[in-house]
Amino acid sequence: MTVSARPDARRNASPYLYGPEAEAIARVLEGGQYGHTDITEEFERRIADFLSVPDAVAVASGTAALHTALLAAGIGPGREVIVPSMTFCATVMAILAVGATPRFVDIDPATLCVSDQLVMDALTDKTAAVMPVLFGGRPIDLSAIQEELDERGIVVIEDAAHAFGSRHDTRRVGANEAVLTCFSFGPIKNLTCGQGGMVIPRTPAEADTIRRIRLLGVVQSQGERANTTSYRVDSFGLRYQLSGLNAAIGLVQLDAFQAAEDTRRHLWRTYCDALAPLDGVTLVDLDVDQAVPHLCQVRIPHRDAVFADLRSRDIGVGVHYPPNHTQPAFAAWHRFLPATEQAGQEILSLPFHQHLNRTDIDLVVAALEQALKSVGGL
Numbered sequence: 023m024t025v026s027a028r029p030d031a032r033r034n035a036s037p038y039l040y041g042p043e044a045e046a047i048a049r050v051l052e053g054g055q056y057g058h059t060d061i062t063e064e065f066e067r068r069i070a071d072f073l074s075v076p077d078a079v080a081v082a083s084g085t086a087a088l089h090t091a092l093l094a095a096g097i098g099p100g101r102e103v104i105v106p107s108m109t110f111c112a113t114v115m116a117i118l119a120v121g122a123t124p125r126f127v128d129i130d131p132a133t134l135c136v137s138d139q140l141v142m143d144a145l146t147d148k149t150a151a152v153m154p155v156l157f158g159g160r161p162i163d164l165s166a167i168q169e170e171l172d173e174r175g176i177v178v179i180e181d182a183a184h185a186f187g188s189r190h191d192t193r194r195v196g197a198n199e200a201v202l203t204c205f206s207f208g209p210i211k212n213l214t215c216g217q218g219g220m221v222i223p224r225t226p227a228e229a230d231t232i233r234r235i236r237l238l239g240v241v242q243s244q245g246e247r248a249n250t251t252s253y254r255v256d257s258f259g260l261r262y263q264l265s266g267l268n269a270a271i272g273l274v275q276l277d278a279f280q281a282a283e284d285t286r287r288h289l290w291r292t293y294c295d296a297l298a299p300l301d302g303v304t305l306v307d308l309d310v311d312q313a314v315p316h317l318c319q320v321r322i323p324h325r326d327a328v329f330a331d332l333r334s335r336d337i338g339v340g341v342h343y344p345p346n347h348t349q350p351a352f353a354a355w356h357r358f359l360p361a362t363e364q365a366g367q368e369i370l371s372l373p374f375h376q377h378l379n380r381t382d383i384d385l386v387v388a389a390l391e392q393a394l395k396s397v398g399g400l
């Protein structure tokens with residue numbers, strides 16, 4: 023049997039638009055204000071309501087969310103931040119951006135996430151923050167060690183770029199008031215603004231700090247803008263605001279988010295059933311009632327050969343992620359992380375996005391089975 027992929031199965035990930043996004047952007051363009059606008063603030067309020075949190079601060083990207091969260095938590099040079107090596111490089115770059123030192127930590131092989139014990143074992147007297155990554159959408163609960171972290175003055179900053187909409191018990195990720203949560207609304211995330219990010223701060227002071235940073239530290243009341251030739255720069259800042267154009271996309275996506283949850287869960291369950299009969303293939307499990315799945319990952323033998331074979335069949339496979347502690351840019355902080363290194367050689371991300379249907383998934387799984395046979399993995 024030869025398998026030829028439908029266009030949707032050729033992509034590993036893909037943004038999903040619900041329809042009204044283009045019209046929403048057109049309205050912003052016609053309004054003539056493209057920067058930080060009322061629409062950005064409306065988007066913040068709507069996200070805060072959706073998550074049942076007091077406040078949410080919009081920024082230009084998930085990377086900017088992580089960077090500003092670290093700044094708001096006062097993390098800087100000479101301090102260490104515990105971070106899993108198994109994450110997108112952006113998490114590590116945010117730590118370097120504040121001049122702190124990443125301390126790479128291993129993962130639980132079953133979830134690809136950090137655990138209480140792994141975090142505790144990695145603590146040093148320089149540890150200033152822990153950045154758990156909610157891999158694939160899995161919520162992470164560090165509440166068993168929260169008190170200990172609080173006593174040592176260690177801040178938890180969640181990288182929830184994969185996990186918008188996921189729940190922990192009855193609450194959405196972001197609603198834990200003990201931690202700062204950072205979301206990405208990049209092109210292929212569960213909810214997209216085109217580009218964008220959001221920080222859920224712990225306190226009004228943190229929210230205020232991030233709101234200053236994202237507008238270059240410039241303070242200007244409406245009256246001042248009209249009546250003076252000058253403006254005031256109060257503090258350090260960057261061009262990190264979320265434009266109204268991007269926020270308008272996000273508002274449409276938030277209105278439609280129930281469809282994202284339902285479709286992603288349905289696709290994940292479909293993969294789960296289709297993969298079950300395959301020997302030698304382990305699905306990286308998640309609790310699909312709690313998580314809004316962001317990736318569908320398997321662990322397989324001969325991953326590189328299977329990857330090449332599937333790519334030659336036009337199946338959009340990927341690897342999330344090559345471990346960061348083995349990347350040249352982060353060589354100074356290399357440590358031996360056995361579970362991460364093994365996962366790095368075995369994980370394969372199957373096409374996972376809301377354009378897929380049952381036919382695509384059957385085709386991907388059939389191609390995976392063929393690829394495994396042809397490289398001798400079954």
Ligand SMILES: *Cc1c(COP(=O)(O)O)cnc(C)c1O
Nearest residue numbers: 083084085110112113183206208
């Ligand atoms: C996407 C992503 C980021 C960065 O978000 P951007 O919006 O692309 O800047 C950070 N961490 C993880 C795990 C991501 O997947």
